[in-house]
Amino acid sequence: MSEPQEITPIGKNDLVGMVARLFAEGYRLVQIGCSTLQSGYEINYSFDKEYRFKNLRVTVESGEEIPSISAVYANAFLYENEIHDLFGVIVTNINIDYGGTLYRTAIKAPFSVENVKLPEPPKQKAGAPSQPADKPKQQAESPEAEKAEAAEAQKE
Amino acid sequence: MTKTVIKNLLGGPATLMYPKKKRTFTPITRGRVENNIDKCIFCGMCGRRCPTYAIVVTKDSREWQIDRLKCCTCNLCVEICPVKSLSMENQYFSPVKEKEAGILKLKGKEKVKKEAAETGAEVK
Amino acid sequence: MAHKNVIPFGPQHPVLPEPIHFDLVTEDEKIVDALPSISYVHRGLERLIEKRDFIDFVHVADRICGLCSFMHSLGYSQAVEEIMGIEVPERALYLRTIWAELSRIHSHIFWLGVAADAFGFESLFMQSLRLREGVLDIFEATTGARVILGVCKVGGVRRDIDAETLKGIVNRLATLKKDLEEICSVFIDDYSIRHRLAGVGYISQQDAYTLGCVGPMARASGLSMDMRTIGYAAYKYLDVEPMVETTGDCYARCLVRIRETFQSIDLVRQAAGKIPEGPVDIKVKGTPNGEYFSRVEQPRGEVIHYAKGNGSRFLQRFRVRVPTFSNIPAMIKVLKGSEVADVPNIILTLDPCISCTER
Numbered sequence A: 001m002s003e004p005q006e007i008t009p010i011g012k013n014d015l016v017g018m019v020a021r022l023f024a025e026g027y028r029l030v031q032i033g034c035s036t037l038q039s040g041y042e043i044n045y046s047f048d049k050e051y052r053f054k055n056l057r058v059t060v061e062s063g064e065e066i067p068s069i070s071a072v073y074a075n076a077f078l079y080e081n082e083i084h085d086l087f088g089v090i091v092t093n094i095n096i097d098y099g100g101t102l103y104r105t106a107i108k109a110p111f112s113v114e115n116v117k118l119p120e121p122p123k124q125k126a127g128a129p130s131q132p133a134d135k136p137k138q139q140a141e142s143p144e145a146e147k148a149e150a151a152e153a154q155k156e
Numbered sequence B: 001m002t003k004t005v006i007k008n009l010l011g012g013p014a015t016l017m018y019p020k021k022k023r024t025f026t027p028i029t030r031g032r033v034e035n036n037i038d039k040c041i042f043c044g045m046c047g048r049r050c051p052t053y054a055i056v057v058t059k060d061s062r063e064w065q066i067d068r069l070k071c072c073t074c075n076l077c078v079e080i081c082p083v084k085s086l087s088m089e090n091q092y093f094s095p096v097k098e099k100e101a102g103i104l105k106l107k108g109k110e111k112v113k114k115e116a117a118e119t120g121a122e123v124k
Numbered sequence C: 001m002a003h004k005n006v007i008p009f010g011p012q013h014p015v016l017p018e019p020i021h022f023d024l025v026t027e028d029e030k031i032v033d034a035l036p037s038i039s040y041v042h043r044g045l046e047r048l049i050e051k052r053d054f055i056d057f058v059h060v061a062d063r064i065c066g067l068c069s070f071m072h073s074l075g076y077s078q079a080v081e082e083i084m085g086i087e088v089p090e091r092a093l094y095l096r097t098i099w100a101e102l103s104r105i106h107s108h109i110f111w112l113g114v115a116a117d118a119f120g121f122e123s124l125f126m127q128s129l130r131l132r133e134g135v136l137d138i139f140e141a142t143t144g145a146r147v148i149l150g151v152c153k154v155g156g157v158r159r160d161i162d163a164e165t166l167k168g169i170v171n172r173l174a175t176l177k178k179d180l181e182e183i184c185s186v187f188i189d190d191y192s193i194r195h196r197l198a199g200v201g202y203i204s205q206q207d208a209y210t211l212g213c214v215g216p217m218a219r220a221s222g223l224s225m226d227m228r229t230i231g232y233a234a235y236k237y238l239d240v241e242p243m244v245e246t247t248g249d250c251y252a253r254c255l256v257r258i259r260e261t262f263q264s265i266d267l268v269r270q271a272a273g274k275i276p277e278g279p280v281d282i283k284v285k286g287t288p289n290g291e292y293f294s295r296v297e298q299p300r301g302e303v304i305h306y307a308k309g310n311g312s313r314f315l316q317r318f319r320v321r322v323p324t325f326s327n328i329p330a331m332i333k334v335l336k337g338s339e340v341a342d343v344p345n346i347i348l349t350l351d352p353c354i355s356c357t358e359r
Helices: A015-025 A074-087 A143-155 B002-010 B045-049 B076-080 B114-119 C045-050 C057-062 C069-084 C090-118 C122-143 C163-189 C191-197 C205-210 C250-274 C323-335 C340-349
Strands: A006-009 A028-037 A040-049 A052-060 A065-067 A090-092 B032-035 B055-058 B063-067 B086-089 B103-107 C004-009 C021-027 C030-037 C289-298 C301-310 C317-321
Touching (some): A015 A052, A015 A065, A028 A074, A028 C301, A052 C289, B045 B055, B045 B076, B076 B086, C030 C323, C045 C317, C090 C163, C090 C250, C090 C340, C163 C191, C163 C250, C191 C250, C191 C340, C205 C323, C301 C323
Parallel strands (some): A006 A052
Antiparallel strands (some): A028 A040, A040 A052, B032 B086, B063 B103, C004 C021, C021 C030, C289 C301, C301 C317
């Protein structure tokens, strides 16, 4: 049974404002997750209220800073320290800042753009059947999938 | 309280008295992988499917090798084998003192050449 | 002026099944602050998606944790199936539900045993684990292994259970229920256990909600939150009600887990009665392209599996957010103001599963 996935891309300057509004409406913070892209990172903030699942998505380049939301949600410090230690994303003003000692790994930032090799999407053949990703859901597509779809549209 | 005392005095111990009494396995318990080398055709499907790369198959020299200490008894090789020469036994592999002792190497018979069979020459 | 001391708790402690460390700042036996430290068993499992393709990765997902092993492979399979648009046959959904509920039963009975050991009642610990052996024998008879089942896959399940074995399972659970009632009456009514658990480790409903509590810890404080009501797997055909208590202390969490165990025994009986005939798996064609968040209710709370694929055989990203990770900030709030002697008890009622937390 599939749940509707609501993913809203926002800019990093609107982040704290939208999060504060969600807090006032009664949403709870579910998780903060990070994915490595070709050049940069994509950070997902997930919220939930009465089983309704909402996501906010912020895209940053490597080296950029994002503000912390631990002023609004006090339990965000653990997730933000994790994305700092594993991905190398700089998060400013966390209420409890471990300073890089939460995950003590052999190499610094093991999931960062330099260390992770993303898989290559398969080459699109002319007239190939469309992928089962065209579903009536509000989804922000990853850059590779968008490029592949644009290439396919150009060929047809 | 009396009920518990009587139950404990009259009933036996709650545990299986191993090793006096052996443990009974179920028919589908996954213990270790065995290969009937005479049926094996050395296609290499089991080696490709193994998620821990424990099985190594060389087709030219007809050798089949499994590192029992890497095998996680997931049963994928047994399911994929086209001639059903692999099987999963119940009894688990006993611990060994060195890592090399966990590797089992099996060698298949030489292939019978068709011309030799037709001319009626001796076949080993 | 009270003198401040810092007492380290963990990572090795008789009460902890897995290593976690807390630095407790105390003033004369009362705790004023706590700081958690993790990363003793960090294995970096999330980067293994680069080496194993999306069908083989389900074996890695099984091995994220020993106690919650089946639910991890279930969540992963669900995420990949939703991305690829695969419809799993009904019989496979019911079988997954039966194994998931059996997983929940054995995890809660294990927790009861370890909790009894934590407050010193060792014979109750032995009796609880003796009951748990019955459930592990059911696992071995139906899947071939006791702890890491390896039975869920993308597209369905790998083994079938025939009708006779299902009836045998329901009967064995009915006998287990009688023994379980005896043990649980000790937990509920015994005077000395109540003395150690009641009033200890209190967290209010408002705090539990804003600090992100999930699972039995949230349900014991009055929050009615259970991901099974969303209706994944076969739960949309069974009637599931979250078990809620309002007191918010350790005793309430113990009661919630006991009631959930009896509810799971009943759910297995319901599912075994309603299961339809049919195939148990479906052939998987193509590769995943898209993303999905899959939510599953583990014994310890709500777990989120996020999978993202870009059309190749290897997934691009796989993330697991486990309930223990979400409960740690609430645990810090609970620890402030409690006595040092109660700390092992309180940390155990969180039910820490650290190998999941640090994958």
